[in-house]
Amino acid sequence: MFTCRDNGPGIVREPFRPAAGDRVLQGLDHTLSIKVSSRETRGRCAVMECEAEPEAYMPPHVHHREDEILCVVRGRFAVTVGGETREAVPGDFVFAPRGVAHAWRYLDTGEKGCFQVIITPGGMEEMFVEIDAVRRGGGSDGQPSAALLAQLCDIATRYDVTFLLPEAAEEVAAGGGIGAT
DSSP states (O other), X not given: OOOOOOXXXXXXXXXXXXXXXXXXXXXXXXXXXXXXXXXXXXXXOEEXXXXXXXXXXXXXXXXXXXXXXXXXXXXXXXXXXXXXXXXXXXXXXXXXXTTSOEEEEEOOSSSOEEEEEEEESSOTHHHHHHHHHHHHHHTOOSSOOHXXXXXXXXXXXXXXXXXXXXXXXXXXXXXXXXXXX
């Protein structure tokens, strides 16, 4: 087990850590593992890993404070950034700058897909901690209710994240282009 230490103005954790220490959070149809939190990087960034169920998607949304970099580890994802949709496969990187709408859909139907995400500056991972608490506390099975979605959007608003709902969510759920214009 690695212990945290103060490395001066840089990282405040040991540079190596086993995956067993990750905090796993429940999203709507995916799970997130916090690999490195903003507390461990003094706010500079956060790193998470997303494991997506077949047909999982994240509806179009905008981060107003953070840039996001996705790196596909397993599976094929349709990723839309700024109205342009492309297929991303293992090894591909996708940059979603702050202020630009983006979304993703997992395309494979067999195994779960996986991508890592770097968020800079850090802090937005705390939004997922709050969403996880709501999801686990509500005991929701299957598709989320309108009330749950409203609650999740309220949480996102506190983190300066705007979901382009409800039309965009309906478009994605119907299998249309992800945020295509």
